[in-house]
Amino acid sequence: MKDKIDFQIENLGIPKFKSPLQLSTVRGDNIFTFINETDKLVFDTSLESYNQCLTNNKEPLCLEKAGPRQNIHFEPKNFTAAIVTCGGLCPGINNVIRGIVMALHYFYDVKKILGIPYGYEGLNPEMGHDFIALTPDKVKDIHQFGGTILGSSRGAQDVSVMVDTLVNNNIQMLFTIGGDGTLKGCNAIGEEIKKRGLDISVVGIPKTIDNDVDIIDKSFGFETAFDIASPILKDAHNEAHGAYNGISIVKLMGRDSGFIAASASLAMPVVNFVLVPEMDFDLYGENGFLEVLKSRLEAKHHAVIVVAEGAGQHLFEKDDIVTDASGNVQHDDIGLFLKQKIKEYFSDIFPVTIKYIDPSYIIRSAAANSGDSVFCSSLAYQAVHGAMSGKTKFVVGKVNDKFVYLPISAVVSKRKKIDLESGFWFAVLQSTGQPFSIK
Numbered sequence: 001m002k003d004k005i006d007f008q009i010e011n012l013g014i015p016k017f018k019s020p021l022q023l024s025t026v027r028g029d030n031i032f033t034f035i036n037e038t039d040k041l042v043f044d045t046s047l048e049s050y051n052q053c054l055t056n057n058k059e060p061l062c063l064e065k066a067g068p069r070q071n072i073h074f075e076p077k078n079f080t081a082a083i084v085t086c087g088g089l090c091p092g093i094n095n096v097i098r099g100i101v102m103a104l105h106y107f108y109d110v111k112k113i114l115g116i117p118y119g120y121e122g123l124n125p126e127m128g129h130d131f132i133a134l135t136p137d138k139v140k141d142i143h144q145f146g147g148t149i150l151g152s153s154r155g156a157q158d159v160s161v162m163v164d165t166l167v168n169n170n171i172q173m174l175f176t177i178g179g180d181g182t183l184k185g186c187n188a189i190g191e192e193i194k195k196r197g198l199d200i201s202v203v204g205i206p207k208t209i210d211n212d213v214d215i216i217d218k219s220f221g222f223e224t225a226f227d228i229a230s231p232i233l234k235d236a237h238n239e240a241h242g243a244y245n246g247i248s249i250v251k252l253m254g255r256d257s258g259f260i261a262a263s264a265s266l267a268m269p270v271v272n273f274v275l276v277p278e279m280d281f282d283l284y285g286e287n288g289f290l291e292v293l294k295s296r297l298e299a300k301h302h303a304v305i306v307v308a309e310g311a312g313q314h315l316f317e318k319d320d321i322v323t324d325a326s327g328n329v330q331h332d333d334i335g336l337f338l339k340q341k342i343k344e345y346f347s348d349i350f351p352v353t354i355k356y357i358d359p360s361y362i363i364r365s366a367a368a369n370s371g372d373s374v375f376c377s378s379l380a381y382q383a384v385h386g387a388m389s390g391k392t393k394f395v396v397g398k399v400n401d402k403f404v405y406l407p408i409s410a411v412v413s414k415r416k417k418i419d420l421e422s423g424f425w426f427a428v429l430q431s432t433g434q435p436f437s438i439k
Ligand SMILES: Nc1ncnc2c1ncn2[C@@H]1O[C@H](COP(=O)(O)OP(=O)(O)OP(=O)(O)O)[C@@H](O)[C@H]1O
Pocket: 086, 087, 088, 089, 119, 120, 121, 153, 154, 155, 156, 157, 178, 179, 180, 181, 182, 183, 184, 185, 186, 188, 207, 208, 209, 325, 326, 328
């Protein structure tokens, strides 16, 4: 049975230089072994899928294992690498920058590394931002801080101008740290490079607290974001509990996917209702949210509601769609809307006390927690190994808990959303006790 590699990564050429890494080529010598290009991982590990492959005499869909290769494409010392960070902030960006610089410098002897300031904007010379020279000394302490030392931005830039900038500055490797938009931008830059026949590798390291990048297990920063959100839910519970028929509403980020709201609520099981963009809930009617909330208050006299910012958008009457500079839809404020509707509904039923909490940017501007810090440096090292071997237009991430390389195109074709039929969402329903459907 031969592997079918649908997740095939493009390569700039056959790697012809020997890696400077002193690794092993055989198992059993207690030294890490180079990854062979034929080392693959099966994507769907279920027995059902395996049996289907056998029955249909088909090859399983495989993934490229991440890690250092024995032969590399770029001659160490001889080139310039660059790093850019785009989109919203996210815990761990500085850890990834640090990891990339350290790996390039110490593993591969790459001495010229440039930081591109303020996102893709920094690749447009007309903006007048100066590049930042990145050295181990410059980045050694940055993992302690949230944000990005390079700055970020949203908004479209001319891909051709950005590629001109790479060429004019002899940049042969570009690491882009960002969400779906950044990754699409990275792919577009990679396509333009290919069109021009240039020898430049572009890499994406998926960053988003929303955890909405498809296929990968999780994006870095997501875990820290819900880690910061969960103690806030405990405080919200104290507030709700402190009043007879007290209600706390906490709005958490999550533009189109409710992973932060759901995970924070699982981490702090004091939440009674989690409302996410993936749900199509109603406010009114016998099984509508307000009636379900009333039953909860009659039984327990307090309630904690966590709502993701993208939830309930179907409840607004919209005249026109507002977008940010990158074209992302800006949602109506579901938190304040719910507060108002709850107030109105209970005004002639019984008195309620409502506390509204919006932690907003606090959950994404902090430094990475320990778990994310470990994850970020591994992502950075794997990204460097892949780029050095000449792979391009790829992202690094974990799938089935293993580091792999995936074509950017595979992860940006759709957003990852909570599957309402999954065990994950069932766990949320078990933890909160909210009805399976609020209609
Ligand atoms: N299809 C595309 N082609 C080229 N560039 C793009 C594309 N989509 C987005 N970009 C650019 O990528 C950058 C970041 O995009 P965006 O603001 O959507 O953030 P993001 O990377 O998705 O991060 P976040 O998770 O914070 O939304 C912007 O400069 C945007 O113009």
